Amino acid sequence: MEKGEFVSLLGPSGCGKTTTLQMIAGFVDVTKGEIWLDGQDITHAKPNTRGLGIVFQSYALFPHMTVLDNVSFGLEMRRVPKQERLERVREILNMVHLSGYEDRFPRELSGGQRQRVALARALVIKPPVLLLDEPLSNLDAKLREEMQFELRRIQKTLGTTTIMVTHDQSEALSISDRVVVMESGKITQTDTPYALYENPQTEFISTFVGKTNLLSAVIRRDGQSLLAQFEGFELPLEIAPSSPTGKAVLSLRPEKIKLTEPGKGHVDGTVTQVFFLGDRWLYHLETPLGELLVADSNTGHANIQEGNRFGLTWAGQSMRLLQDATEQQHD
Amino acid sequence: MIKPRSVPWFLCAPALVLFVVMVLVPLFLTVILSFHVFDHNTGIKNELTLAHYIEVLSDSYYFEIFWRTIWISALTTLLCLLIGAPQAYILSRMRSPWKSILLLIIIAPLLVSVVVRAFGWSILLGPSGLVSLFADFLGIKLSRILYTEKAVVIALVHIMMPFMVIPIWTSLQKLDPSVQDAALSLSATPFTTFRRIVLPQILPGMLSGSLIVFGLSASSFAIPGLLGGRKLKMVATVVYDEYLYALNWPLGATIAIILLIANLAIMLSYNRVIERKYRRALG
Numbered sequence: 001m002e003k004g005e006f007v008s009l010l011g012p013s014g015c016g017k018t019t020t021l022q023m024i025a026g027f028v029d030v031t032k033g034e035i036w037l038d039g040q041d042i043t044h045a046k047p048n049t050r051g052l053g054i055v056f057q058s059y060a061l062f063p064h065m066t067v068l069d070n071v072s073f074g075l076e077m078r079r080v081p082k083q084e085r086l087e088r089v090r091e092i093l094n095m096v097h098l099s100g101y102e103d104r105f106p107r108e109l110s111g112g113q114r115q116r117v118a119l120a121r122a123l124v125i126k127p128p129v130l131l132l133d134e135p136l137s138n139l140d141a142k143l144r145e146e147m148q149f150e151l152r153r154i155q156k157t158l159g160t161t162t163i164m165v166t167h168d169q170s171e172a173l174s175i176s177d178r179v180v181v182m183e184s185g186k187i188t189q190t191d192t193p194y195a196l197y198e199n200p201q202t203e204f205i206s207t208f209v210g211k212t213n214l215l216s217a218v219i220r221r222d223g224q225s226l227l228a229q230f231e232g233f234e235l236p237l238e239i240a241p242s243s244p245t246g247k248a249v250l251s252l253r254p255e256k257i258k259l260t261e262p263g264k265g266h267v268d269g270t271v272t273q274v275f276f277l278g279d280r281w282l283y284h285l286e287t288p289l290g291e292l293l294v295a296d297s298n299t300g301h302a303n304i305q306e307g308n309r310f311g312l313t314w315a316g317q318s319m320r321l322l323q324d325a326t327e328q329q330h331d
Numbered sequence: 332m333i334k335p336r337s338v339p340w341f342l343c344a345p346a347l348v349l350f351v352v353m354v355l356v357p358l359f360l361t362v363i364l365s366f367h368v369f370d371h372n373t374g375i376k377n378e379l380t381l382a383h384y385i386e387v388l389s390d391s392y393y394f395e396i397f398w399r400t401i402w403i404s405a406l407t408t409l410l411c412l413l414i415g416a417p418q419a420y421i422l423s424r425m426r427s428p429w430k431s432i433l434l435l436i437i438i439a440p441l442l443v444s445v446v447v448r449a450f451g452w453s454i455l456l457g458p459s460g461l462v463s464l465f466a467d468f469l470g471i472k473l474s475r476i477l478y479t480e481k482a483v484v485i486a487l488v489h490i491m492m493p494f495m496v497i498p499i500w501t502s503l504q505k506l507d508p509s510v511q512d513a514a515l516s517l518s519a520t521p522f523t524t525f526r527r528i529v530l531p532q533i534l535p536g537m538l539s540g541s542l543i544v545f546g547l548s549a550s551s552f553a554i555p556g557l558l559g560g561r562k563l564k565m566v567a568t569v570v571y572d573e574y575l576y577a578l579n580w581p582l583g584a585t586i587a588i589i590l591l592i593a594n595l596a597i598m599l600s601y602n603r604v605i606e607r608k609y610r611r612a613l614g
Binding site: 027 | 507509510512513514515516517518519520521523527528531532
């Protein structure tokens, strides 16, 4: 990891991401591998000597202490003089917009405020690394979105290297510099959010990060380029010519499909379901390729109904070959 | 038809009747009795007097017994806290099968009659009991234990332990384990974490445990009766003596009422002091 970077560990529950975080924090013994911080091996260091800032999923505020005492606890343990302690607490509370709440107890605060206290408590010690364990999962949708931006703003201002564990893909995409996807204890892809969304490496990632359509096709070599063969049509693929050919699964994002008149697209389909999501529409279409999801941004017209027939068209370049799905068959 | 609003009253009725008949009425009768005149030749007279209260409150004999009862109970409470709190902490950190086993061991004393346990202790602590034999074996000269305050305190601590461990354990159960991790991550040592983070949160459990243990110890009868012997008296045994040997029921009633009031006063003020300090934080 780079200094000042915001990395997310993304994965479904039970994939080992929280365990990974707990290993970094020192609450769980490391079974294999090593953890290095600033050129120092901290694999077996005690948790109270690592000096990392941690925000827990349950916030884990000290319920019997005021906000002020909660935040200054870490400084107290570091024997920071009282005057400096108060100054630094005031400064960090100001940053998380909690000035004036110093004398409240945690149970007198709302969920979002508690979250910010937990963040302030972890940041006030100026930790080399900030660990966030599903920090936003206990907040309601609106607040969660606000806190995502808050979190990013504060992290950018302080420049603290941050590792966040989350199962929420949109959260991981929107605030991280890099996303690490974990699947049953293994890292399957590490990329920037954009690259992760655009080029998912496995079927799991393509369905877990955003919505996608999975298409079965046969990959065929034609001179220098590769073609994906469907029943009745072929589309060029934008992948390395050395890729294997044969049966494969391709990922196609719903927003990459355009609706046209019937007969003018690659396939025809009938709308079976319509979902309105505010900023966009989501359609389910029954096609010869199976059920396809199509997303269309809301431009102010609501004239597509269930039962309508459309042609579907998309560029071959927007399809992505999924690695684990190809039946290896080099020629 | 029963109106919905009166349902709670009907549901409370059996317990209420039991409480009134078994507790309030006898208590009230005892209070009345304590004001009656007693004559050694003719027995209880139908006249009212404050003489018994004046006698108990002014006689240093009774003062000594009350004082002994209070310090034995306080010492028992303190020892139960010192042993019970770490025990509850260990219990809460244990894994599944061992947790139930230890809990059973802690509760086990409640399943055996107090009298049987008292006799058990008198056998262990007696002049030729296991404890003195073991001390002899190690070459330690032990002073007499049985029929002294020591025996009473040891047996009381043993009997009262579950009443201390269980409330503390209950409040430990409510603790969020990641709160301790949070303290550790902020560079607190495990000891500081216990003192600054865990201890204040289990204080309510310690408080209620202390109140139960103190109250039960101060009014205990079988243990001081059997392990304190004839000479070492506590308030409950004095009441018993007044009723059954001196046959001075009004005086016995007076002592019992004063014990009740003293006990209530001590427990309420203890509760008040601690609650005032932690009310806002612990809700």
